[in-house]
Amino acid sequence: MAVLLTKKTRLLVQGITGHQGRFHTRAMLDYGTRVVAGVTPGKGGTKVEGVPVFDGIEEAIARKKADASIVFVPAPQAKDAVIEAIEAGLKLIVVITERIPFHDALEFMPYSRTKGCTIIGPNCPGIISPGQSKAGIMPSHIFAPGDVGVVSRSGTLTYEIVNAMTQAEFGQSTCIGIGGDPIIGTNTLEALALFQKDRATKRIVVVGEIGGTAEEEAAEFIKKRVTKPVVAYVAGRTAPPGKRMGHAGAIIEAGKGTAESKVKAFEAAGVPVAEYPVDIAKLLAET
Known part of the structure; x- marks a missing residue:
């Protein structure tokens, strides 16, 4: 079992004919992902890495029974691509695209929730169920x-932490890179709730960073709703006062969002916080 993404998921790739779409389609196929269709308007009837390409999502769903989408469409067209996927009835959309205009995300994100659609991202590394x-x-x-669920605001930090976990023989049930934009789909709280319900997930890792209040809210949620062991890492603990991370969502204001406030919140919830990314494996060994 895993959360959101399983071996049965039938994925379509929006923007499959672009460089990034083509490259990562090959990588996902090599991993064993069931990539059943691609969508690029005007390119219907062609193939990319053996995957049939359609002009629109509705045709791709009708012909190939796709039930999830990953978006590599350039930022100016990303909103239309996501809305097309939502209106076609897909229940999982992973938006890799970065630099999507704030107001575009503000338009499609609430709409997705009214349709019962789960969005991961935008500006994220995606999701993997190893x-x-x-x-x-x-x-x-x-x-x-393995049995460790991972939710992270940072892509590259996730890789460093997961690599250390794997080397220490702590495998993962599902890893969700939620992205660092101000407006995102699945947030840390929602990911924690999914892992709490998932029987295959026995422990949880939260990777946060300075800026925003996601980690403080997560700590409060953990205290009230999560019974599984949780460990955390907060990026930016050594940053100078007033410094913020590169993510648009990493904004510190009114004393909230600092590394200190996040670490205190986690510790108050009984969540040990690693000093360095590689220390996560050591904390897991103590759970």
Whole structure:
């Protein structure tokens, strides 16, 4: 079992004929993901890496029974691509695209929730359920099947932490890179709730960073709703006062969002916080 993405997921790739779409389609196929269709308007009837390309999502669903999408469409067209996927009835959409205009995300994100559609991203590495399926751009070889659920605001930090976990023989049930934009789909709280319900997930890793209040809210949620062991890492603990991370969502204001406030919140919830990314494996060994 895993959350959101399993070996049964039938994925379509929006923007499959672009450089990024083509490259990562090959990588996802190599991992074993069931990539059943691609969508690029005007390119219907062609193939990319053996995957049939359609002009629109509705045709791709009708012909190939796709039930999830990954979006590599350039930022100016990303909103229309996501809305097309929502209106076609897809229940999982992974938006890799970065630099999507704030107001575009503000338009499609609430709409997705009214339609019962789960969005991961935008500006994220995606999601992987090791040994089953990958809808994202993460390096496959560092992941291993296991019982640790991972939710992260940072892509590259996820890779470093997961690599250390795998080397220490702590495999993963599902890893969700939620992205660092101000407006995102699945947030840390929602990911925690999914892992709490998932029987295959026995422990949880939260990777946060300075800016915003996601980690403080997660700590409060963990205290009230999560019974499984949780460990955390907060990026930016050594940043100078007033410094913020590169993510648009990493904004510190009114004393909230600092590394200190996040670490205190986690510790108050009984969540040990690693000093360095590689220390996550050591904390897991103590759970």
